[in-house]
Amino acid sequence: MNQIRPLIPLLVTAGILIGGNGLQGTFISLRALQEGFSPSVIGLVGTGYNLGFAIGCVYITRVIRSIGHIRAFSALAAIASAASISMVLLIDPFFWFLMRLIQGICFAGLFATVESWLNARVTNATRARTLSVYRFVDLGSVTLAQYLIPTVGIDGFQLFAIISMALTLSLVPISFADRSSPEPPDAVRFNVKTLWQISPLATVGCIVVGLTNSVFRSLGPVYAQGIGMSIAAIATFMSVGIFAGVVLQYPLGHYSDKLDRRKIILVATLGSLAAGVFIAFVAGDSTLLNYAGIFFFGAFAMPLYSLCSAHANDHAKEGQHALVSAGTLFFWSIGAVIGPLFASFMLDIFGPHALFIYMAAVLALFLAYTVQRMTVREGVPAEKRTMSFRNLLRTSTFFNKLATPPSEDKPENK
Template identity: 45%
Template sequence: MTEVAPANGGDMGRLGRSGWFGLLPLLLSAGILLAGNGLLVTLVAVRANLEGFSPQTVGLLGAVYFAGFIGACLITPSLILRAGHIRVFAALASLGAVAALVLVLAIDPVVWLASRALTGFAFAGLATVVESWLNSRAGASERGRVLAVYRIVDLSCVTGGQFLLPIVGADSFAIFAVVAILFCLALLPISLSRQTSPAPPASPRLDVARIWRLSPVACIGCITIGLTNGAFRTVGPIYAQESALDLEQLALFMSLAIAGGALSQYPLGWLSDRLDRRWILVLATIGAAVAGLWLTLSGNVSADVVLVGGFLFGAFAIPLYSLSIAHGNDHAGDADRVELSATLILMYALGATVGPLAASQIMESFGAPAFFAYTSLLHGVFLVFLLYRMTRRAAVPLTRRSRFVALLRTSPAFYQLARKARGRER
């Protein structure tokens, strides 16, 4: 299993048919991994509720997941330097499968907390391996297309993975076995590939104070999105259960939110490249707050109303992450962009560590519909901050503005791939 970095690094020119065929194992592994993790995030909330775990415990399960996520973002580059991409991927895929099976072998909150922390570490590390590898293997002229294919893989696999839940059911060992199988299957394409591994990614530098001075709006935006969207992935399924949605409707609710975000990213991004980006942030924030109020008031109305609300929430709330980072990049120089991305993704993860805890406590005290009142309140606070900052700083001229990039919240390595792809298009 010797790993040798290619002599030409990532500058491979046009990939051609053979080059795309060489990327297929990476994309297959990524798709299987994204499907398994997306399914597991929803499954944990649903099964924990069925097992009688308190909302606070469910929230804590989400918090420790993102704590593990933060650790992986910081540590994985060093692990790859020590052992290489393939060995690290194999180790983390095995860890993810073990963590999934432990959940059903020991129905105990303490065991589940440890398992979720390990899963967060494993998934973020696995994403770093795949995305840094894609970044290196994609030629300069092909990065845009590789990025587009990877986003399609993400959307289709995460959305499709949700529907394994109603097919298999949430109340048996089988669904956890399916998740473990997916983590193990993700190992096969990448480990059996003949592709050589690239050089390890650089460890991200973090200077929170400097990034704050660079763009307070981007910092508060990413923290707010972690507090809201991170909590949605963790306790949103409980809201759906308490709204009397069955498992199939619950899977559709979560999938519609993801699809809504995917569909609205590009229209909002296109507008933000042509107008003051902060006004598009205002528009999306208002939309997310209104959609949250819709869901707060519609929990006992009908399943169709809840499903529409879920789509609208995703359409406005999910793009806020990419819009916030794009705004931060408007104020950054080329030398700042990777550090900016690493800092902002960790700010998101910090918000997502706190968000599920706060949201679960609110749900315990005021009922499941109060969750979206919580998201609307936070979006309202962010809106006020946005409007305040617009009085303190002029808009960035169009000639100096960075172009919008739709981002996945998987690892800092994804941002490097996206920036290089966008830079090639200029």
């Protein structure tokens, strides 16, 4: 514990940010419904956040290198806080889209700043423990934050104020961190053509994860309310799907390190496809059946991003692992921009169950594509892989560096 004590302020800051972001995603969708926004408009607002996140991923390194970690964090937290509280002042779809766009840019920068700072402070002795704490913070903060919604309610300005307060308070623990700001991070290169050349399957897989998982986070509350769930039940529905994401991460990752990763990608895709079909055609309006369905959907769908990243790294050459990290996040962002927008139009036309029909259709196409890729390219034998599976958060490219032991990343640290 003494070894990671200096990192506690950064981990607390990360917890506040992750919890506030998770709370905001669910709350905005529910509040938009109450304000009379159609599902397609809510999808557009969700797209604003994901578009902003993609922009932030590209440009944040330049900002940190220009003004340093603490100044970048302070500025972004202040802007995000102002954008959050301003949404209650003007209830307008275009204005909310713009504010969510700004929030997406800011959160991409905030996560990158914290994780870059953590990566600069972590040592080989503290890396594994820090990652374990970070993942616990991620899971716990997002899950607990969901229950502020039924506790406080979605009326009035209270939750807008709580989110704004959380962003402001995230400055407090980081202000007590090490007074010496770390060295600016190396510039992150985005070369989308290179990632496609390294692994078309991983590229398409990351887009598919964006097309599906981001839809659950943006429009899951709309689906749940559409089938008659209460606010408390909606919070549980979202929490179950998020929590389930850790259940199969390590079993699937373990077997993917020993077998052809594409077979495990097939298993995860098939499992999430089956869960989507179950929710769409079997669960109906039953709350318990929907809880069961979303648990299995989260358990199989959430690890897909990490599996696709690991598959891309299997084919990456020396010095290309940083490109893979940036590229997978970029392609995920593309899917996350398109997915909520397209799925929301289906919700508008066909009703709530169309959400999981859409996701099942996307996963079915990816399943077929994975099978096709297995016929045209040999898998990388386990003994020839330079990197093992890592459970990755889609927060910034620096999380990949934080999760990578130097022994597995020699080309980038030589």
